Amino acid sequence: MVGLFSLFxxxxxxxxxxxxxxxxxxxxxxxxxxxxDTKNGLLTMRMEAKLMERYETxxxxxxxxxxxxxxxxYDEKGRLETTIKADRAKHSKASKGSDEVWVATGNxxxxxxxxxxxxxxxxxxxxxxxxxxxTDCYVKMYSPDGFMQGYGMESDQRARNTxxxxxxxxxxxxxxxxxxxxxVNFVGPVVSRK
Numbered sequence: 123m124v125g126l127f128s129l130f131x132x133x134x135x136x137x138x139x140x141x142x143x144x145x146x147x148x149x150x151x152x153x154x155x156x157x158x159d160t161k162n163g164l165l166t167m168r169m170e171a172k173l174m175e176r177y178e179t180x181x182x183x184x185x186x187x188x189x190x191x192x193x194x195x196y197d198e199k200g201r202l203e204t205t206i207k208a209d210r211a212k213h214s215k216a217s218k219g220s221d222e223v224w225v226a227t228g229n230x231x232x233x234x235x236x237x238x239x240x241x242x243x244x245x246x247x248x249x250x251x252x253x254x255x256x257t258d259c260y261v262k263m264y265s266p267d268g269f270m271q272g273y274g275m276e277s278d279q280r281a282r283n284t285x286x287x288x289x290x291x292x293x294x295x296x297x298x299x300x301x302x303x304x305x306v307n308f309v310g311p312v313v314s315r316k
Contacts, residue, residue: 146177149177149178153172155170155171157170169193170194171191183214184212184215187212188290190207192207196279197236203234204235204281205230206230206248209226212225223247227284241266242263253279259273261275264312
């Protein structure tokens, strides 16, 4: 009687194992991920994520970041220039000859520290080989020059030259300055700082 019970238990486990879809199970899981990329001894990129899950099929390899990620991009002198934060992300690369593409979704915020620009969207794409970021979704952008919004955006990967494709209802800040003239040491108009 005991032998039959054992055999029945193993048979049940085998049926459950056959129902598992291995393509839906990550082949690698990393918690508290921290990645650094350097070039000629200078930091060029840093990425942090609470959780990364890697999946692989015959034609596609991809990583999911279900708890969000942060990317920090540095300029040619090693200074922090751009940050990208999102609630979720996916990084995929087809097996042969395809571009490596990142997709960030949910509360995506791109900040260019040098330009003092902050761009917000729900989805952002990043092609690392072509070094561009873009979206076709609704975009809001805040800068010292004003507020812009629209649909679609394209820029280099450091968000230095951001262009909103279909802007609407945007506005800019215009400041008037007082001009003072020093008649003794005249070198031109001086902008007063308030």
